[in-house]
Amino acid sequence: MSGAALTNYMTTRPWRRPLWRRLGQASRKGCVPLAIVLIWQVVSATGWVSAQTVPPPSAVAASFWQLAMSGQLGANILVSLERVAVGLGIGVVVGTTMALIAGLSRLGEDAIDPTVQMVRTLPHLALIPLMIMWFGIGEAPKLTLIALGATFPIYLNLFAGIRGADRKLREAASTLGLSRGETILHVVLPAALPSFLVGLRQAFGIAWITLVVAEQINASAGIGYLVMNARDFLRTDIIFVGLVIYAVLGLLTDQSVRFLEHHLLAWRPTYLKQEPTK
Amino acid sequence: MNMVSSSVLADQPALAGQEVAVAIRGLTVRFSGPPVLDDLDFSIAQGEFVALLGRSGSGKSTLLRTLAGLDPAPPETVMVPAARAVVFQEPRLLPWKRVIANVTLGLRAPDAQAKARAALGEVELNHRAEAWPLTLSGGEAQRAALARALVREPRLLLLDEPFAALDALTRLRMQNLVGELWQAHRPAVLLVTHDVDEALLLADRVMVLRDGKIAVDTVVPLSRPRRHADPVFNRLRGELLAALGVH
Numbered sequence: 001m002s003g004a005a006l007t008n009y010m011t012t013r014p015w016r017r018p019l020w021r022r023l024g025q026a027s028r029k030g031c032v033p034l035a036i037v038l039i040w041q042v043v044s045a046t047g048w049v050s051a052q053t054v055p056p057p058s059a060v061a062a063s064f065w066q067l068a069m070s071g072q073l074g075a076n077i078l079v080s081l082e083r084v085a086v087g088l089g090i091g092v093v094v095g096t097t098m099a100l101i102a103g104l105s106r107l108g109e110d111a112i113d114p115t116v117q118m119v120r121t122l123p124h125l126a127l128i129p130l131m132i133m134w135f136g137i138g139e140a141p142k143l144t145l146i147a148l149g150a151t152f153p154i155y156l157n158l159f160a161g162i163r164g165a166d167r168k169l170r171e172a173a174s175t176l177g178l179s180r181g182e183t184i185l186h187v188v189l190p191a192a193l194p195s196f197l198v199g200l201r202q203a204f205g206i207a208w209i210t211l212v213v214a215e216q217i218n219a220s221a222g223i224g225y226l227v228m229n230a231r232d233f234l235r236t237d238i239i240f241v242g243l244v245i246y247a248v249l250g251l252l253t254d255q256s257v258r259f260l261e262h263h264l265l266a267w268r269p270t271y272l273k274q275e276p277t278k
Numbered sequence: 279m280n281m282v283s284s285s286v287l288a289d290q291p292a293l294a295g296q297e298v299a300v301a302i303r304g305l306t307v308r309f310s311g312p313p314v315l316d317d318l319d320f321s322i323a324q325g326e327f328v329a330l331l332g333r334s335g336s337g338k339s340t341l342l343r344t345l346a347g348l349d350p351a352p353p354e355t356v357m358v359p360a361a362r363a364v365v366f367q368e369p370r371l372l373p374w375k376r377v378i379a380n381v382t383l384g385l386r387a388p389d390a391q392a393k394a395r396a397a398l399g400e401v402e403l404n405h406r407a408e409a410w411p412l413t414l415s416g417g418e419a420q421r422a423a424l425a426r427a428l429v430r431e432p433r434l435l436l437l438d439e440p441f442a443a444l445d446a447l448t449r450l451r452m453q454n455l456v457g458e459l460w461q462a463h464r465p466a467v468l469l470v471t472h473d474v475d476e477a478l479l480l481a482d483r484v485m486v487l488r489d490g491k492i493a494v495d496t497v498v499p500l501s502r503p504r505r506h507a508d509p510v511f512n513r514l515r516g517e518l519l520a521a522l523g524v525h
Contacts, residue, residue: 173372175346186375265374
């Protein structure tokens with residue numbers, strides 16, 4: 001990379017642009033979604049589409065407010081969040097452990113990789129009937145499914161990241177007198193970190209999808225329970241509230257991984273442009 | 279150095295009376311087909327600056343990798359000091375460690391930080407000590423790599439076409455810098471290069487590798503700093519280019 005190009009890159013940092021221009025850009029980006037919501041409101045409120053089929057945004061907002069005030073919303077979101085956190089946590093630990101064993105030794109690769117590659121071709125949601133037979137309809141099958149779904153993207157990305165670590169850097173490390181353990185710590189794992197974070201983002205996505213499906217099996221709490229309950233009482237507005245919450249939570253977790261990337265991968269050119277120069 | 283027998287010195291008149299840093303005896307390296315290095319014999323004295331020229335595929339990189347310990351070789355054919363450092367054509371800095379951390383990497387001295395600062399000072403890169411490697415220019419990155427090598431106080435410094443990827447002006451400055459650092463620290467140096475002028479500017483002795491054998495091994499009888507205009511420089515340049523097959 002040439003120094004001149006980078007300097008140029010660094011002088012166009014976004015926060016240096018004037019406020020009015022940033023606001024202008026934000027409003028340009030926001031005007032299409034805003035228009036959609038407005039049209040939706042008009043279409044529903046004027047009765048072109050029955051409010052039973054598609055409730056107007058105002059009704060969705062009102063239900064949201066009602067559920068939030070009654071405390072139902074918060075409690076159910078917490079239950080869902082906990083399921084994702086525990087399931088994903090187990091998946092990340094298992095996926096990372098397997099990827100480290102398979103990635104760092106040929107013996108480990110032979111022992112683990114073929115099996116994982118076979119198992120991962122099975123859609124994990126197809127295991128729901130088995131899970132219910134094995135674990136019943138409590139928390140265990142839900143957590144197992146989420147963990148299972150999250151394990152594979154972590155494993156696949158981290159394994160590829162470890163194996164993809166630049167051979168030239170490993171050579172340089174060996175000429176610097178680094179031991180095998182030090183080379184793994186200073187060269188291989190940092191090189192694999194970006195791949196791991198990609199895997200983490202995919203795992204989050206899969207965890208949310210699995211949660212939605214798992215909560216619809218038989219839940220007595222959680223957003224899925226709220227939605228299923230609303231279906232039984234023909235409350236389309238509450239179903240929409242549930243959908244919005246799934247979307248927002250998905251977005252927030254994705255942003256949190258981006259935030260993590262921003263800090264852990266501060267050395268990357270894409271993030272360097274945001275670091276103030278001294 | 280006690281690891282080299284005295285008979286080694288006898289067949290290298292240029293080295294008589296000097297201690298040997300590198301001794302290669304009957305080194306043959308073969309991947310598939312004809313040998314890349316064919317029964318090679320040579321020595322490098324302590325503090326001697328040797329340039330190794332050769333066309334692409336002549337085996338010079340293989341030789342450097344063998345000396346660096348990156349490629350295995352029978353131990354009785356390669357005798358090198360334990361304290362050796364390599365600067366590659368690419369800087370090979372770890373992009374996730376700041377410059378200073380790259381320099382101290384693997385350094386097992388109690389005052390590693392101070393030594394690293396001093397080494398960065400020598401390559402005039404102290405102001406970039408806390409920078410991320412990917413923000414460095416090509417010349418700065420290569421100077422950081424040089425500091426990383428120097429800080430280890432090598433008795434053998436291996437340079438694998440370290441200036442090849444730099445622009446012409448930066449290359450001249452880097453060549454001067456390497457010359458000065460060599461004068462100050464006096465490690466034995468093996469510089470692998472394509473560039474005849476570079477070899478003649480820097481080296482005490484120039485070798486040409488051809489078909490896995492040393493085709494030319496000549497002392498450069500010029501005082502430093504060297505000038506391109508010098509008739510001896512020009513004569514040697516012509517001879518070396520001819521040995522490399524350029525007429």
